[in-house]
Amino acid sequence: MNRSPTLPEDDLQPVAGGGLLDRRMFLRHGVALGGAGLGFLAFDVGGADLPLWMKTPGGPLTHYGQPSPFEKEAIRFLSANTQAPGHGVSWTPLHRLEGTITPNGLHFERHHNGVPTIHPEQHRLRLHGLFSKPIQLSLEQLLRYPMISRQCFVECGGNSHAGWHEEPIQTPVGYFHGLASSSEWTGIPLSILLDEAGLQPEARWLVAEGADAGAMNVSIPIEKALDDTLLALYQNGERIRPEQGYPMRLILPGFEAVLNVKWLQRLQAVKEPLMSRNETAKYTELEPSGKARQFTFVMEAKSIITQPSPGFQLKGPGLYQISGLAWSGRGTIRRVEVSADGGRSWAPAALQEPLLSKCFTRFRLPWRWDGAPLILKSRAIDDTGYQQPERSTLIAERGQRGYFHYNAIVAFAVESDGSLRHVYA
Amino acid sequence: MSMPSPSSRPRSGLRLLLTGSLFIGGIIPLWATLEAAPEGPKLGVSMPQESIRDLDISVFPDGTGLPQGKGTAVEGKTQFEALCTGCHGVKGSGGSAEELVGRSPLNGARPDQTVGNYWPYATTIFDYIRRAMPLNAPLSLSYDQVYALTAYLLYLNGIVTDTEEMNAITLKAVQMPNRDGFYSVWGNGGH
Incomplete structure (x- = not known):
């Protein structure tokens, strides 16, 4: 083993039990630590000769790149009802990723009845209810609106739910906590559209509805809709993928994902929440008293x-x-x-x-x-x-x-x- | 996070105020400049409320959105056995999907959370069945079928009789056993 001889002893003094070291150590020593015995054999370079891939031409250009064929384990883990394969979740393999951006193809999924194939020219977003001027918008029109980008996580309210189990679940981290992903979302501040349609002062909620086979619907508090909610059209630079809501979805930073309605087609401004299945029967939390917490939107730290x-x-x-x-x-x-x-x-x-x-x-x-x-x-x-x-x-x-x-x-x-x-x- | 009052919304009203200021004195208050949302191109096509009637499938607890139609549990039983038992089991229990029937106390040991002991509003049953069920053909049921299935689920949970007709008037009047079983975290310091 090639232990680094250059590390000052001070840096190897633990700052807490179990061998934890100073958080700045890697920063101070940078690449010097690269070969400093991270538990691996430092002299193993894979072969004694220059490798084969240096001696034959590589593959052609491609229209859309794919991960290395050697990274087949960095995939979403699927949990779906066998009788309804579009009804379930897939988990982001957090244990195989680094940094803070989730690749688009690995963003977790929750579908209530499959991924719809929506023709962008036929899709409309409609704003109605307590608006002075109900409007509908095509994707082509929406693409002319001012947009902003922000990076944020999207997390299912049911993420990490195995933690409630009596016995600790034995599964990779991503398949326990990977109903959470993080992307740069680009889209239109929803407040611009609510303003254009003339949101009326008595409106307290927006009922958001998707164009999936199940018309997933949920009520959104107006304070959040006017605050930092985005009508997102792009994810990590490319148009939102079908499983993430193509051609448009809501992004409510910090709120449980069920409110980030995918395939968004309708926003109905109302005084009282709809009390949809997804805000009563689901996404509420029964407590030992028999009462249940409702409208628990914010995902805590x-x-x-x-x-x-x-x-x-x-x-x-x-x-x-x-x-x-x-x-x-x-x-x-x-x-x-x-x-x-x-x-x-x-x-x-x-x-x-x-x-x-x-x-x-x-x-x-x-x-x-x-x-x-x-x-x-x-x-x-x-x-x-x-x-x-x-x-x-x-x-x-x-x-x-x-x-x-x-x-x-x-x-x-x-x-x-x-x-x-x-x-x- | 604060809960802004409706009057604090920096939207149309603000822009009007802003325009007025410009017109009168050419002075824009700093707070207005900071709070004004970016201007959109306003390309939305005006849509009369009537034109969305067929697209609006929301049903609210006060009955808003409930369509014409009717059905009883007796009729719903036939529909349920034809359409629903594959996933939800005979009489709404024991299938691969949600348990729909049961009245176990919610403060007991691991009760199923069913339509009978958990769902606070009967209108939610209609709203959900119409938009989402059956999984292989959502939006395919007639309103009478949806009312009948709703009635059957209420009947299986001991909430209505098998001959009680569910329609736009009676359904919104059904008192669910767990109507008061929820408390809102939003707006109560939980955010």
Whole structure:
């Protein structure tokens, strides 16, 4: 093993239990650490000769690029009703991604009855109800409106719901917490369209409806619609894909995804909410008292370590980088702390800039594992001061039957053989 | 996050005020400049409220949007057995899809959350069946069929009798057992 001889001893002094190191260490040493024994054999270059792909011409140009054929495991995991394959979810493989942008083909999906194939010229957006001038708009017309871009997460209210289970689920992180994705969305501030149609002062809600086979509908509070809601037409630079709502969808930064209606075709301004299935029977949280929380729109702060994580194996003691994601529907992530001793001590992680409101924030922290079993955790604090709760705290507040809005601290046990498993600790 | 009062919306009214200021004194108040939304090209095609009637399939708890039509549980049973049991099971229970029937107390141990013990409004049943069911052919049912299926689900949950007619008047009057089972987090400090 090629251990770096150049690291000052100070940098290898743990700042918290379990071998957590100073978050600035990697930044200070940069590439010098690249070959510094990240648990792998540094002299293995894959072969003694120049590789074959340097000796024959490569493949042709393509109209639309695809991932490397060697990255076949970076895929969405599907959970659908076998009798209705369009009714279900697919999970973003967060454990196989880095940075903060989710590739469009890996953005999670939730469809209530399949992905519609919508002809853009035949699609109309209609605004009616409590408007002085109800209007309809074609996509061609909408493309002439002023647009803005913003990066934000979209998270299903049911993300991480296995956390309510009695036994910790053993599955890769993305297939537990990957009903959350993050993109740069470009579109028209919805307030421009509400203004044009003459939104009346007594309107308190907008009933949004999709053009899918099920006409998915939900009520949106007018304060949010006038605040930062976007009618999105582009995702990460390209037109929104069919499974994300082509040709247009709502983006309500920080709100549970069900309100971010895809394939949007109708906005009806009203005084009282519709009380649709998706705001009564679903996306409400039953508490032990028998009462249920309703209109729980904001996705509270959450953090997940994505590397190392269950399904991967540490290759022996040595220096590693802990990497993960944090986000909050209330605002900007101010701080992420990591523990490698089950929560007895915590070290602040480095947060990747820019820090964006209601957006995935990447955190990283160097860690020297001595090979002993331990418990890894992370916790997020946002700029409202809200701190991600321990699981026991969340359950004491809500019980375990709410299904939605699980955001408790996640713990992984690292075993002496380098394997990881999800634990409640 | 604040809950702006309707009068604080920096929209049409503001722009009118802005125009007025320009006209009168040529002075634009700073706050108005900061709050004004970007101007759109206003390409929306005016659409009379009547023209959307056939497209508006929203049904509200006060009955707004309920169409003409009627049905009873007796009629609904026939529809249900033909269209719904494949996923929802005989009598709305034991299928691969949602449990639709049951009146277990919600504060008990892991109760199914059904139409009978959980759904707060009967109008939601109509709204949802009409727009989304059956999965293989949504929007294919007649209004009478939707009323009949709604009546049947209410009957299976012990909320109406098998001969009680559900229509635009009677459906909105149905009191669901869990009508008061929810509290809103929005607007109550939860945001």
